[in-house]
Amino acid sequence: MDLQLKDKTAFISGSTAGIGFAIAEALIKEEATVIINGRTKESVDTALDELLAQYPNAKVSGIAADFSKNEDIVKLLQELPEVDILVNNVGIFEPKPFAEIPDEDWFRFFDVNVMSGVRLSRHVFPKLLAKNWGRIIFISSESAIFIPDEMIHYGMTKTAQLAISRGLAELTKGTNVTVNSVLPGPTKSRGVGDFIDTLAKQDNISGEEMETKFFREFRPTSLIQRFAGTEEVANMVTYLVSPLASGTNGAAIRAEGGLVRSIV
Numbered sequence: 001m002d003l004q005l006k007d008k009t010a011f012i013s014g015s016t017a018g019i020g021f022a023i024a025e026a027l028i029k030e031e032a033t034v035i036i037n038g039r040t041k042e043s044v045d046t047a048l049d050e051l052l053a054q055y056p057n058a059k060v061s062g063i064a065a066d067f068s069k070n071e072d073i074v075k076l077l078q079e080l081p082e083v084d085i086l087v088n089n090v091g092i093f094e095p096k097p098f099a100e101i102p103d104e105d106w107f108r109f110f111d112v113n114v115m116s117g118v119r120l121s122r123h124v125f126p127k128l129l130a131k132n133w134g135r136i137i138f139i140s141s142e143s144a145i146f147i148p149d150e151m152i153h154y155g156m157t158k159t160a161q162l163a164i165s166r167g168l169a170e171l172t173k174g175t176n177v178t179v180n181s182v183l184p185g186p187t188k189s190r191g192v193g194d195f196i197d198t199l200a201k202q203d204n205i206s207g208e209e210m211e212t213k214f215f216r217e218f219r220p221t222s223l224i225q226r227f228a229g230t231e232e233v234a235n236m237v238t239y240l241v242s243p244l245a246s247g248t249n250g251a252a253i254r255a256e257g258g259l260v261r262s263i264v
Helices: 018-029 041-054 070-079 103-131 152-170 190-203 207-218 230-240
Strands: 009-012 033-038 060-064 085-088 134-139 177-184 252-255
Touching: 009 018, 018 033, 018 041, 018 085, 018 230, 033 041, 041 060, 060 070, 070 103, 085 103, 103 134, 103 152, 103 177, 134 152, 134 230, 152 177, 152 252, 177 230, 190 207, 230 252
Parallel strands: 009 033, 009 085, 033 060, 085 134, 134 177, 177 252
Antiparallel strands: none
16 A cells, blocks of 8 residues: 655654654655664664665654753754654653652653653644644653552653644644554563663563563453554554544544554
């Protein structure tokens, strides 16, 4: 299927690894022009080398920016060319008991996970409306509606993303701009691997044992009973940013393996 992305330019925050990298790869396969992002120039260059090794004709570039640093964000917005597609993917997470989460962590998580998307969307959104075409995607999480008790501060930020995404979608009425959220479930990315290792160390068990325990005790409602692949999430995002998804707007699309039991 031709997703009609050949003439589109996309920026993906937090895309040197994991879901973001998989989205970049999927868009490159559709011949879109792709701009990736990572915290450091080294991480961006490494990811670019990997992508170009696989796809020598790819139209791909990168901008380094750490979304916890205001000066990096200002520089990024100055360097960012006009885009058709914005994927707000950058995010941080860590397991921590609620009583041990200091105020600083709450603010830090909100600043990186929520305000990154606000700042990028505020920069891009008016331009998309002006040309009457564009796509904005917020990579949220099943944690937005299935708040994990081991990292409540993270779940809070994912819920906030849904509110912002829906609110922005309301401002697109009567246009060819859409704003949607995608809610991945437990996904086999580098960050999740680190997360599972951290939990394993806390319980003094192996990573493999922790993965089994994770689905048995923490995510027992998962229907697929495994971590999703990053490419499975990327496939959903690639469709939603395409012209073919013009009828989907203001939606929160799940890619969480059936973990959430509610049907709405």
